[in-house]
Amino acid sequence: MSADEAQFDNVLLAVAEKHRGGVPDFLHTLASFLRRKTDFYTGAKQAEWEKLLLDVFRKESQLAMAAHEEKVKVRQAAQRMKDEKERAEREARQKEMDDNKICDISDEEAAAIIKEEEDKKRQQLLDGAGGDSASVTAANEDISKPIEKVEDETEKDEIGKLKPNAGNGCTLDKYMWTQTLQEVELKIPFNVAFALRARDIVVSIGKKSLKVGLKGQEPIIDGELCGEVKQEESVWVLQDSKTVLITLEKINRMNWWSRLVTTDPEISTRKINPEPSKLSDLDGETRSMVEKMMYDQRQKEMGLPTSEDRKKQDILEKFKQQHPEMDFSKCKFN
The missing domain is CATH 1.20.890 (cAMP-dependent Protein Kinase, Chain A)
Structure with a gap:
């Protein structure tokens, strides 16, 4: 577009915005102006001014179609790159899952592991350290604390909400989660005295629901997610025979989650500081x-x-x- 073409854009845009009927009303105003203020219709034969109008609109139509096709090509190229990246990420996650597969062990091996865990727990008690998963989690990850005061008056509604953890999520007593605009990663440590196997765990990921726990016990999480997720893209793995890691792919990649499930306390999304590197991806x-x-x-x-x-x-x-x-x-x- 040349500078001459664009010089009247602001004026025309301001005029166009006054027409509630859209383009038809706007064109009617232009045609009416030519009728009332010029000899456009009477100064030439009808075939001549009709040809002039068609020539002008055909030329602009060709330019518009060419620009549209170029945009479509750019979007398609971007989508191909995005699809390729997602495919590579899926393959990487699948490889990680394959590398972390849990193999069944014999009863003798399980008994030895249980005895070893119990010996460790007794030693921890003697040393004055608790052996439950909440204590371990609290020792390694600071539990998210509520906001008690704000410097800006516009942020007074944030008082009482939890501060996001280093991963822009929340650290609670029984689990912790982090997030980017694309996904949520959840870590749940289980307090058991034996090595867990995949068949011991219940993980159910719905489009907007999540249930996680041990078979035959009350679930650790069972509720409605803060946002919808892609079920086919969301995965979970068992790490170190004690911790479940779950990756949830967000459908809406424009919003930060204020909580994992609706029953969780809310974090302050205004306190989230996304890394520039994440946006550059x-x-x-x-x-x-x-x-x-x-x-x-x-x-x-x-x-x-x-x-x-x-x-x-x-x-x-x-x-x-x-x-x-x-x-x-x-x-x-x-």
């Missing part, structure tokens, strides 16, 4: 969209204009400058 179009949405969300929370509001204000200001003879003092704009 996204393709250009998706990254721009994510950054715009995050910016708009922060602006709304602070009562400030969004990017769309700023764009409309800029158009209005330019229109005012181009038409100083017009009085806008009594006009109200949404």
